[in-house]
Amino acid sequence: MTEGVRSNERTAAPLLSLRRVEAAYGTSQALFGVDLEIHAGECVALLGRNGMGKSTTVKSIMGLLRLRGGDVEWRGRSLRPLVAHQIARAGLGLVPEGRRVFPNLTVRENLLATARPSPSRGAGWSLDDIYGMFPRLRERERNLGCHLSGGEQQMLAIGRALMTAPELLILDEATEGLAPLVRGDIWRCIELLKRRGLALLVIDKNLGPLMRVADRHYILEKGAVVWRGSSQALRDRPELVRDYIGM
Known part of the structure; x- marks a missing residue:
């Protein structure tokens, strides 16, 4: 995995950590060792074409899909023993x-x-x-x-x-299929929530506003993280958008 940020840039413990997460639908494996971290007050974007594992990652976090391997930790404690409603009560909100x-x-x-x-x-x-x-x-x-x-x-x-x-809000395609004016209202809401210090995990195809609000990005390809880095690092690598996001 190529990294656009140095690993020592953040020293505080993350709110949410995915450690080598694997997930499957029946016999069909969908996630292959996904690592991801979100810190307090941070906005993280999960990018990739359709079918690359973004929504599956969300389901794995929220207990809607049982892990095949790895772990999801919230404030350093494993979420694997919990069911979906217990995970929501722990402080994770989902806009599905x-x-x-x-x-x-x-x-x-x-x-x-x-x-x-x-x-x-x-x-x-x-x-x-x-x-x-x-x-x-x-x-x-x-x-x-x-x-x-x-x-x-x-x-x-x-x-x-x-x-x-x-304490963490996950938005899965929150602007999908909306009129431009309404989409603008949703992005203004996301920006306001970030200013209020709420941690955010955002999946969205509108890369322009996403690049403005997100601190870091993870790109998924066939259920694996192939790159992570800052918005500026992604701007400096237009081939990543072309090859993995298709915009």
Whole structure:
């Protein structure tokens, strides 16, 4: 694996560590020894073409896919013994690909369904916090999830994840298929969350805004990390984008 950053640039213990993670769907292996780290307040991007293992990596982190090998550690403790809801309660929030809002609950009910206080920061996120970030959700507060536009559903999915009071938020294709104006709103939200000190793992095909917000990038190819480095290091290697990302 080629590295675009020196290993001694960070000395603090990471929030999240993947150590030689292997995962499979039945007999078909999907991840081959994936290593990844995310530190407090850091935004990390996971890049690669479709089918290279990005969403599988997310499922492995969140306990939605059982590991075949390696380990996922949160604050130095293994997540392997935990099931998905226990991992979420530990401080990892997920905005899944496809949004997956509760269709028969209102916007308000969707947000309150996952709300919990933050173990480290007191009250966590409130409805007013979410509505301040996404005013459209306040306007649609009494509407069912199934009656929202795609962009509104994405805002709701992000708000719902934030209501779990995460220390790390994972966004899997959060701007996929959205109109440009709505996509801009989502990127402004991501930038705001980073300024607030929330750790982020972002999967997205929009490399321009991603390069502005991400501190580091990992590129996956056929279930393995083939490169990692800073945004500037990636800008200096346009062949990586051409060969592994296809943009």
